[in-house]
Amino acid sequence: MKDLFTPYELKDLKLKNRVVMPPMCQYSVTNKDGIATDWHYNHYVSRAIGGAGLIIIEMTDVEPDGRITDYDLGIWSDEQIPALARIIDACHSYGAKVGIQIAHAGRKAEDAAIPVAPSAIAFNSDSKTPKELTTEEVKTMVEKYRLGVKRAIQAGLDVIELHGAHGYLIHQFHSPLTNHRTDEYGQDLTLFGKEVILAAKSEMPAGMPLIMRVSAKEYVEGGYGINESLEFSKVYKDAGADIFHISAGGEGPIAAAGKPGTHAGYQVPLAREIKYSLNVPVIAVGRLDDPTLANAVIGNDEADLVAIGRGMLRNPYWTLEAGVQLDKDAGLPKQYEQGFPRIKR
Numbered sequence: 128m129k130d131l132f133t134p135y136e137l138k139d140l141k142l143k144n145r146v147v148m149p150p151m152c153q154y155s156v157t158n159k160d161g162i163a164t165d166w167h168y169n170h171y172v173s174r175a176i177g178g179a180g181l182i183i184i185e186m187t188d189v190e191p192d193g194r195i196t197d198y199d200l201g202i203w204s205d206e207q208i209p210a211l212a213r214i215i216d217a218c219h220s221y222g223a224k225v226g227i228q229i230a231h232a233g234r235k236a237e238d239a240a241i242p243v244a245p246s247a248i249a250f251n252s253d254s255k256t257p258k259e260l261t262t263e264e265v266k267t268m269v270e271k272y273r274l275g276v277k278r279a280i281q282a283g284l285d286v287i288e289l290h291g292a293h294g295y296l297i298h299q300f301h302s303p304l305t306n307h308r309t310d311e312y313g314q315d316l317t318l319f320g321k322e323v324i325l326a327a328k329s330e331m332p333a334g335m336p337l338i339m340r341v342s343a344k345e346y347v348e349g350g351y352g353i354n355e356s357l358e359f360s361k362v363y364k365d366a367g368a369d370i371f372h373i374s375a376g377g378e379g380p381i382a383a384a385g386k387p388g389t390h391a392g393y394q395v396p397l398a399r400e401i402k403y404s405l406n407v408p409v410i411a412v413g414r415l416d417d418p419t420l421a422n423a424v425i426g427n428d429e430a431d432l433v434a435i436g437r438g439m440l441r442n443p444y445w446t447l448e449a450g451v452q453l454d455k456d457a458g459l460p461k462q463y464e465q466g467f468p469r470i471k472r
Contacts, residue, residue, distance in 0.1 A: 131422040132455040139334030142180040146446045149434035150185040150228040154198040161201020163210035175223035178446030178457045183226040189275040192239035193231035202275040211282040226286035229275045233296035246307040262310045273326035288338035294377030317362040324366040336369035343397035347379035372410040373398035399429040418449035
């Protein structure tokens, strides 16, 4: 029977367990240059020592004005590669595999003088009205994603994640709420996402999986739900996405409409639905900090991997603690053995 510590393989990606550290912005770039700092190094490497099977580096943007803030990581310049490579190499030395989330904030780029988006619709009354990208600018944006993926591969990543969730640029294109275009990118709301996937795959080794993160449901009035997300996710699967990382929301406050609550595992049903409807591997996320619950999600075959976000912000050694609680071998470093209870069996 599968559990949280059963190894996982997809194509050339081989993980020692099913625990994922999801991308979580640190807003910790010091010189606004998009280059990872010692904070990022310590942040990610400590989670590798702490036993995570897969670490996904935070939202990393394809152009300066694609960042949420000026203190976010970037992947628009070759100068950003070495600092990422240093982090990746260190994580590898402790047995973790490493991904990165390639993204653009679109209309949610707070520090951009003039954000860009599919349509000139502001996120809220406190946000800047974005400039609508021309058709040619959209095609140029696809190229920026390709170059970002190329640099990520040069840095030594094991897997690439495209951010198509949480109200950022790819999400803005496939949502009818934010895409009111009349050109080809408005006639087919998935076209931009498809082209970004194809561009990414053109740079990736054949054996490297591509993760697509999606919001499976928008919690705003008039927002799409699981039926619509199944449709666009199938398109993305056919275009080359290998794994889906299932989240929700991003176009408004999480409980603005639909009121999902934020109880433990509240997004797991969305992950399960996409997994079985599309026959694809999925990563479940959302209040899965309890090791028993996370283990049950794997054991009940509701998801293939589980992402532990806030739990890992609180505790870099969440995975090691989970191993003790579940009586499983989490690969406890010998230097820390005296600090952890012995496994019962």
